Amino acid sequence: MSENQILDELVYESASGSLLYKGVRYLLIRPETLAGFQKALAETCGQKGGAALYDGGYAGGSLSAQKYKALHNFSDEEIVEFMMNMGNQIGWGNFSLVSYDAPLKHLCVAVDDSPFAQAYGPSSRAVCHLIRGVLAGLAEVLFDGKCTAAEVQCRAMGDEACRFEIEAVESIGA
Numbered sequence: 001m002s003e004n005q006i007l008d009e010l011v012y013e014s015a016s017g018s019l020l021y022k023g024v025r026y027l028l029i030r031p032e033t034l035a036g037f038q039k040a041l042a043e044t045c046g047q048k049g050g051a052a053l054y055d056g057g058y059a060g061g062s063l064s065a066q067k068y069k070a071l072h073n074f075s076d077e078e079i080v081e082f083m084m085n086m087g088n089q090i091g092w093g094n095f096s097l098v099s100y101d102a103p104l105k106h107l108c109v110a111v112d113d114s115p116f117a118q119a120y121g122p123s124s125r126a127v128c129h130l131i132r133g134v135l136a137g138l139a140e141v142l143f144d145g146k147c148t149a150a151e152v153q154c155r156a157m158g159d160e161a162c163r164f165e166i167e168a169v170e171s172i173g174a
Contacts, residue, residue: 006089022071024064026090031119038120038127050129054149057133058140065141076102076142083138084109091115092131098163105143105168109135114162117155126151128162135166143168 002008011020019026041049064086069079080100087095093115098108111131120127132149139147149166153159 004089006086022068024067031115034116034130035119035121035127038116038129050125050127053129054133054136057130057135058137059133060130061134061137062140063137064134065138069141079141080107080138083134087111087131087134093162100142102142105139105147105170107135107139107142107164107166109164109166111162111164112160114155117162120156122158123154123156125157126154126162127156128154128164131162132164135164139166139168145170 006021009021010026012018013020019028038049038053041052043049045052061083065079065083068074068082068086072078072082074082077100080097084095084097087093092111094112096110096112098110100107111128114128114131116128116130117123126132128151132151136147136149139149146169147166148169149164151162152165153161153163155162
């Protein structure tokens, strides 16, 4: 087995043109394709474009966390570790857990070499909306309720790495 479990277990079904991991379909797409889509959305929809990407990431993160937590019978800590590793292994950058506080319903994740920030190029705003959404979706499973996420540092803004602060909506302002 290589150091990339996802690639080791990825199944290609030629009849349907599908790539599957644990029965879930994935696709390979260049980051520049997504960056072009994101820029077109921003031009057309303004900040609502980033919100749409966040929502898509949120749905995917929540579905993945639910599926793999149940499939592997993971604890909350184990699903966090699994999702960090999965982010690395599917090419979304080098994910690392900064902090996880279940009682406070708070999660902080750093991502080095985000392909989204790299492909997007320099920006005055954070651009990793898909990652931000995925992490909020993961946190929804951990904290059993809606969560929000902020990208407080972004490589596209000149920061060394991207950093995400995620918390349950109910804990905001508490």
